[in-house]
Amino acid sequence: YHNPHFIGNRCVITHLMEWKYDDIGDECERFLGPYGYGGVQVSPVNEHAILDRRPWYERYQPVSYDLRTRSGDEQQFRRMVKRCNKAGVRIYVDIVLNHMTGGQSGQGTNGNHYNGITMQYPGVPFGPNDFHGHESCQTKDLEIHNYSDRNEARNCRLSGLRDLKQQSEYVRKKQVDFLNHLIDIGVAGFRSDASTHQWPDDLRSIYSQLHTLNKEFFPENSHPFIYHETIYYGGNGINSNEYTSLGRIIEFRFYKEITNVFRGNNQLRWLKNFGTEWGLVPSNDALVMIDSHDLRVGHTGKLGFNINCFEARLLKASTAFMLAWNYGIPRVMSSYFWNQIIRDGKDVNDWVGPPTDQHGNILSVHPNADLTCNHEWICEHRWRQIYNMVRFKMIAGQEPVRNWWDNGDYQIAFSRGSHAFIAINLQKNGDKNLRQRLHTGLPAGTYCDIISGDLIHNKCTGKSIQVDKNGLADIYVGHDELDAFVAYHIGARI
Ligand code: ARE
Ligand code: CA
CATH class of the missing domain: 3.20.20.80 (Glycosidases)
Incomplete structure (x- = not known):
């Protein structure tokens, strides 16, 4: 059942x-x-x-x-x-x-x-x-x-x-x-x-x-x-x-x-x-x-x-x-x-x-x-x-949570193995923007944020990131943005 x-x-x-x-x-x-x-x-x-x-x-x-x-x-x-x-x-x-x-x-x-x-x-x-x-x-x-x-x-x-x-x-x-x-x-x-x-x-x-x-x-x-x-x-x-x-x-x-x-x-x-x-x-x-x-x-x-x-x-x-x-x-x-x-x-x-x-x-x-x-x-x-x-x-899928990162309070990020990555910013005080170079777990490439947009005709209609060969990328979530998070996965890679 x-x-x-x-x-x-x-x-x-x-x-x-x-x-x-x-x-x-x-x-x-x-x-x-x-x-x-x-x-x-x-x-x-x-x-x-x-x-x-x-x-x-x-x-x-x-x-x-x-x-x-x-x-x-x-x-x-x-x-x-x-x-x-x-x-x-x-x-x-x-x-x-x-x-x-x-x-x-x-x-x-x-x-x-x-x-x-x-x-x-x-x-x-x-x-x-x-x-x-x-x-x-x-x-x-x-x-x-x-x-x-x-x-x-x-x-x-x-x-x-x-x-x-x-x-x-x-x-x-x-x-x-x-x-x-x-x-x-x-x-x-x-x-x-x-x-x-x-x-x-x-x-x-x-x-x-x-x-x-x-x-x-x-x-x-x-x-x-x-x-x-x-x-x-x-x-x-x-x-x-x-x-x-x-x-x-x-x-x-x-x-x-x-x-x-x-x-x-x-x-x-x-x-x-x-x-x-x-x-x-x-x-x-x-x-x-x-x-x-x-x-x-x-x-x-x-x-x-x-x-x-x-x-x-x-x-x-x-x-x-x-x-x-x-x-x-x-x-x-x-x-x-x-x-x-x-x-x-x-x-x-x-x-x-x-x-x-x-x-x-x-x-x-x-x-x-x-x-x-x-x-x-x-x-x-x-x-x-x-x-x-x-x-x-x-x-x-069944990929485990990896690459956990947090700033000590209201900002977090993690990957699901090497398939997907999310960062959330609910910062209320201090430095409110999330701006970090983070391990995404993802293979190198350009990825579209599927929250601010989509991958359409091989272009991102919203934000995007470059993941380098070590899986690192510059992640940004402004505190005043429409959405409090960004998300990337291998299905939305250019
Ligand atoms: C309606 C009227 C009542 C009237 C009754 C009979 O509103 O005033 O007395 O009819 O004439 C839904 C509505 C009810 C409605 C009922 C029947 O929410 O308002 O009553 O349909 O039409 C408890 C139960 C839990 C239940 C919740 C609502 O344990 O099972 O109350 N949830 C389910 C559904 C509801 C549905 C029913 C059950 C009934 O999801 O949509 O009711 O089929 C603590 C306790 C919980 C308790 C909770 C209530 O946490 O531990 O056990 O939940 O408080 O806040
Ligand atoms: Ca009963």
Whole structure:
């Protein structure tokens, strides 16, 4: 369950939050495939509650396991999976198994009624006996109050969401059928939502009943890739290592430490041994990110600390470090525009759903000739500084980090063997420009900076460096430049 089944040397996932399946199919063919992305995480695909104002988070309130959402129906989902696999891009589905809806009633996206008060979900069907109650959850209101209490966190309700009794063979069977349906269609794996709120043994039992991946797209006997949302920062919370035998975990300590460094609370030079020596799980157990659908609106972590698309320079630099460093499988968040208004540390518009027309249909994505998207869709994954670092990571491959240099605080540089080199300058005081003759590890030649430009028709459209026969070059990153870093690799050499 740890292998993402990337094709070739692809190695990065992007989360195309709330995109329509037809658009994702287009994107796999016209951009993700050609630019080297390995896979797409898609927002939950099963029927979910329709809530007032259509917030993005309604997709985290399942009503049944029918495949129909505002992103499309089952036929469209199937077409997308096929097109993406053919383009060399894998599909990972965000699966919400811990719970159904909150305590309201209404209709789901496939027309099924549900009642969260009586706990009736005829679309599955699930009834009151399929949910945890007072016999297993000890809190008076059935809510989780103490996230560190292992029983409470698993058997009580996560913010009112009706908590499924995954100990029941019947509940497991319904969930196994749902996942096998997706596997048979050709997905490569899953993001497991709210994993810490599910017993590892229940998940183990469910996974043990899963089919191997579809042989039309995957080698025989391949198992789905599964990465778990376990928010653990150390201390007495539920340790994410309870889940590493089940697949990968999303390593939140990566996001937290890197954000902390790039916000200037910790010097960049300390990153020299970033990874397990900082207490992170082994690289092969980790999936990492800078931003996510929750972080961007402060549903996890804190606004003002989390880095999202509204701080583009910081987001690019921290993402570049994630993609240059040799740790975990990186995931790049790709969001849509919303009107962020922060009051008392909270984003008043943290609920705002994807861009739609006046009938509530999600808008299509129409990229511009310069590869960026229009206003409504941010498309961070299409920013040059980010997609060129995806290529950087591909070219770096498994080469080790070498030629580490730092100036003692906020300037660093390192190479990935003899394939690639990056220098970052977040200097706040003293001599602010990074101007150094450094060992790049690269073979002699002229290299284009893939951050300020590209290699086009054998010319650099941005900065460039001359690497001499000893691998030395003059590296420059001014403190006031558009981007806080430069990056060079053997794929962009003249
Ligand atoms: C919505 C409303 C609620 C309402 C509920 C039920 O906002 O007010 O009570 O519906 O009616 C998302 C949204 C929620 C939303 C939910 C369902 O973020 O706001 O609730 O969808 O529509 C904990 C969990 C972690 C979870 C985060 C958000 O451990 O699993 O909270 N993350 C996932 C997804 C979310 C999603 C859900 C789970 C639910 O990524 O997008 O919620 O499916 C400490 C703790 C962590 C805790 C964290 C929260 O770090 O250790 O365990 O995370 O704080 O900041
Ligand atoms: Ca639970």
